[in-house]
Amino acid sequence: MANTVTAPAKVAVQMTVNGTEYSAEVEPRLLLVHFLRDNLGLTGTHVGCDTSQCGACVVDVNGASVKSCTVLAVQADGAEVTTIEGVAKDGEYDPVQRGFWEMHGLQCGYCTPGMIMSARALLRRNPNPSEDEIRHGLEGNLCRCTGYQNIVRAVTYAAGEINGTGGAESVAAWEQRVAGQAS
């Protein structure tokens, strides 16, 4: 005779998202990205694939950037989560957001929230990345519009703002290096 096992239909989760504490009863299989989008209405986090490749859904969970399509909401129980909506503070853009705007680091904007979240995490690990480190550091995020050059410039700009060398100055220095290598 088969054993009957009952799985819970709903599980309680509690998490702090962009500084606000939420608790909810969710299906155990609910993905974090759907919890953020559908339960909390934070639709800035996007879904671009179903195989964890595109990175449009990247958010911070306890300070680490994760693909929220690959995490269950229940796995984030008790976590501190930051989404793209929580990046600007008091109406002031964060340096990475400024970099993307100044350097035309986006076109359609669909990959942009995930790209910004990953770039922030990259700059937390390495506040002064080389071009190569930027390109490899963003390998988990796909963009189909920009060809990545202006994303590299955007992150270089942000790094310059963070490390005090100046955004525009850092980009100009990178462009000079590129021109020097070419000639």
Add this chain to the structure above:
Amino acid sequence: MSAAVEVPEKLVGKPIKRREDPRLITGAGNFLDDVRLPGMAHMAVLRSPYGHANIRGIDTSRAKAMPGVVGVFTGEDLKDVNPLPCAWQAGKVQNNVNTPRVLALGKVTHVGDPVAVVVADSRYQAEDALAAIEVDYEELPAVVDAELATRDGAPQLHENAPHNVVMQWSCGKEAAEVDAALAAADVRVSERIRNQRLIANAMEPRGSVGRYDAGTGEYTLWATSQAPHVHRLLTAAFVLGVPEQKIRVIAPDVGGGFGSKIFLYFDMPLVLWLSKATGRPVKFFEDRSENYLHTAQGRDHITDVEIGATKDGKITALKVKTYANLGGYLSTVAPGIPTTLYGRMVAGCYKIPNIHVDVTGVYTNTAMVDAYRGAGRPEAAYLVERVCDLVADATGVDPADVRRRNFIQPGDFPYDTGIGMLPYDSGNYEPALDRALEMVGYQDLLKEQAKRRADGSGKLIGIGLSSYVEVCGIAPSKWIGLPGEGWGAGLWESANVRVHLTGKVVVTTGSLPHGQGHETTFAQLVADELGVPYDDVQIEHSDTLGTPFGFGTYGSRSLTVGGTAIYKSVAKVREKAKQLAAHLLEASPDDIVFEGGKAYVKGSPDAVKTIQDLALAAHVGYDLPEGMEPTLEATTFYDPPNCTFPFGTHVCVVEVDRETGQLEVVRYVAVDDVGNVVNPLIVDGQLHGGIAQGLAQALYEGAVYNEIGELVTGTLNEYAIPKASMVPVYELDRTVTPSPVNPMGAKGAGEAGTIAATPAVANAVIDAVSHLGVKNIDMPLTPERVWRAMHNA
């Protein structure tokens, strides 16, 4: 002489950062999947697992009983709904048109063909219920290769299309005449050139939300759309039979398109029909896997080319035979791509006196193929740019000189290639080539290449050139609309420019953005032409309610066609403002000067009427000249006299490892001529992205079906769209040859990079190993293929 009144600084030509960006960098964009309506239900789609099969029966009873399920529907439920239309029946496709039904009825023609749908309270429940639908399939033999599909004994997809042929189309001189020119040529080369199938991969998949309002009988469709008015027209009049005015279509922020969101898809009419059937708004948002299986794909040509040339590299004859794979059914404009947009562009930027092109469009058991960034022109540019290198190889003439010797000359414009394209508007091809060669250091690279080949040092160097021309802003309607060859409708564009009583300006346009920055570019244009502050100009788009009919955004047409409609509307507004100013200043309209948003009587710049004063006067309307209507606005429906033809030269330099075939792009130089530029930041961004997509075709991407019609590259894991680490730095420059077709002198920039890059990169890789006797390698040029070519040559 200084201006009589203070004129604001011109914005056209300046790299203004985009006004679209604040919402997009903060997560406040509103994309399709962000649309949420009270009571909204979710649709999930059961798709064919077979490339080719008959449907003997579908049992939905178990699925209907699943939790949360609102309804389950199959093709039988929708058999009174018309199939989707094929709008561009080029090549006199008539008796063998086979377009998809909203849901398959009786048979399926490709893996991913929609067979049934579940509507449920949640997406999760809808997906659960899909697994409970039972379909009884009779699997049939499949064929996925366009050439094989035309052979005797190949599986037949549609009864009305013997040998699976959609159309046999040709252009240029008679075949016999070109055969004679080939026979007379000093040098003859032939080659099979493949242009592999690509998947557009807009980062936002497709989707739609439908709402039927039982009170008014009106429908609203939110769709990931590059052409909302066209989608309304086709959904209403062709598929559902609902009066057009009862449907409103809204494209919210669209997360990239690259052509794949031009077409009408099954879900657009379906969510409206389902909303009426279920009494609930219904959302469909495909996953990436579904996008790979059913959203229209691009390219997929097999071409045999025969080339005749003189000993000094002048191309005298070109005979082209192409099989164009169009998939299991015809998508919305599919037949137009390998005909008008490919066949008529194979001359490229060269004077080739004898050309004959045959194109066979073919049904196969694959996803539909339609326009993808460049649409026909990348296939043409790839062909003719490979031809140039094959001629260089056969004659020993430098590839740059082959191009130079065959270029259409500046004095030849407008130039008719003789193969049925409209005359090229303007061009000056050699300066772009020269500049690109200078930037890359061509002569030094040739020396270094020869040295390394001779002494075996370092990696092999390959230098690839691509001098391209393409056709943008496809028009005029009397040419492109001709039934049998064109698409039976116009390709004009609309714009309304309204100066409100407060002096604020609202512009509506039938073109719309999916990343191109229309709101910024168009506002720059209007601010300059009307003399109003940039921040006072609002660009409205993407909603059939409140915008006049327009054809949408594709084919690099937004600025050249849509922008011109705006430009002309502003001119009409300015003219009316002048008439009104003359009345208020008690002068003759001929004596009124209008500059920088201010009108005054010639010689009396102290008494001015600003555009804001005039807008107020025009609206309050109590002191207007005799016969003048109140308000200050104008509408233009602009049908250009010709297309525009941007051009340029791209140069790619690669290094190839002698032992492994591993390759790296070490330089990428692009000199493009897109005519006059409104926003260089945006234009450069378009070129970057275009180059990345073109380069990716050469090196990484390719949609592969196995012989039973399964897509083996069905996820982003197997289909290699480039990551940041997989693309080089792009070094850009421009030449500027204004187009005479439109008053801005713009030519279009959205597709140029993609068109130019694929042959530049492929030519570079093949050049790197050409000394070993390699003439051609099929794309994508993976290290394995390069290695094999090196060892088999």
